[in-house]
Amino acid sequence: MYMSRTIDKEIIKNFTLLKTNQSLVYLDNAATTQTCVAALKAMDDYYTKSRANIHRGVYNLSIRATEQYEAARDQVASYINADREEIIFTSGTTHSLNQLAYSLSPRLSHRDNIVLTRLEHHANIVPWQQMAKHYGFTIRYAELNKDGELNANSFQKVINANTKIVSFTLVSNVLGTVAPGQEIIKLAQASKAVTIVDAAQAAAHITLDVKKLNCDFLVFSGHKMYGPTGIGVLYGKKIFLEEHLEPFLFGGEMVQSVSYENATWAELPYKFEAGTPNIAGAIGLGAAVGWIKKAGIKKMATQEEKVISYAFKKLTPLVKIVGTRKNRIGIISFTIPGIHPHDIAEVLNQNQVCIRTGYHCAEPLHHHLGLNGTARLSIGVYNTTKDIDALVVGIKKVKKLFA
């Protein structure tokens, strides 16, 4: 056992579902994490003590709600080392990426290209494909090296003078590999391309610093970092948000002044937040971020590293792991020859072990690697080596059943 029983209890205390279902082995954190008590409590407080719309009322209740919502923005901003005006609340990573695809593509023409990677989640492929059909630009894919990783070389080969956007995932949701973000962004900026970082799988596991990364945009979801569903973030460099990006949704809150003929936009970040936002969601995310900060992301990462190392060691003789050990956090996708991933998950389910199977919203990558679906385990801060032991027992059972 790597983790002492006390730390185990200390963490589990923050996750009601896991605390009340101690025999459950939850290993699908790349899909969604459990919600921490701090987030649940903050949302409950909003609903039961401060429920009102924000930015509208002069009465105390509305002012309190507004303060909580804006405090959440401050929390998120400081979490990624951004300024508060640079934080736009969206419904999640998919929303953020769609918004960027819709907003940035109109300035592209058939002479231009954008660069994505072989690793991308559907949310960072499909919106661009749709825009490419409309505006005529081409999509280039940065290739993986023989270890299934992205490196600077992958991008050097595809970025040229006509590359206008480079959008890539910082952590692969299939392989768990971490891309060299800073290096890639430097390369993209040498060609004056706009840079977008999909940090959905990174946000709960590695320190994010947008100033150090120097990216133009960075997006992530609340529900993959111990926060609620339906809330996410679109970070944009102030200069970009002010001068280059037009509002995507129009309506209330995002306007400065409206006549029957025309409208002018509110200042940052409000011009990008039309309609009543997901107030409770933002407050919940703010609290989740606060909880991560308190628990210490580096400490969490150290614990996760121990569990994933243990999993790698235990699984290597039993299954075929996709990719190598190098540069990997939190995620292992695997296959067992002759057994369909669905059947692996079904038998594991009988042992109360939850893993994901199929394409994990990355069908092109699976085909690219010659895989017809995989089984995937992904860990969170509450997972221990005991969970991996339970997984191993389940996998042995599957193999026996199909022998």
Added chain:
Amino acid sequence: MEMYSELILDLYKHPANKGNLPNYTVRWEEHNPLCGDTVAIEIDFGKKGEIKNIAWQGNGCVVSQTAASLLTDHVKDKTTKVAAKFSSEEMLELLGLTKLNPTRLRCALLGLKTLQKALASYVART
């Protein structure tokens, strides 16, 4: 544990009617976009429109693959009309799996969907 009964596992390891036909009248392929399971059915129709010979290919989970074996066995020698009436409920009964969750239901009915489309394409042609 009924999903992984000896009967089903045995059929999964030794499928019935799996392969290609030397001659066929129609071929239809369907896949489950969620998990990538595929089933393709080839049918050689007789003079009276009966299913003279039927074979299938595919890959996927135990549920989708054993369903294809059982289904093709069941409709062999039946007329197009009778085969087309075979329902989802009857398919699940044939499999012996009546309490499937929505995800696995799609696996169980993939073969039937393929058969229905194959039959419809034959009927449209004649």
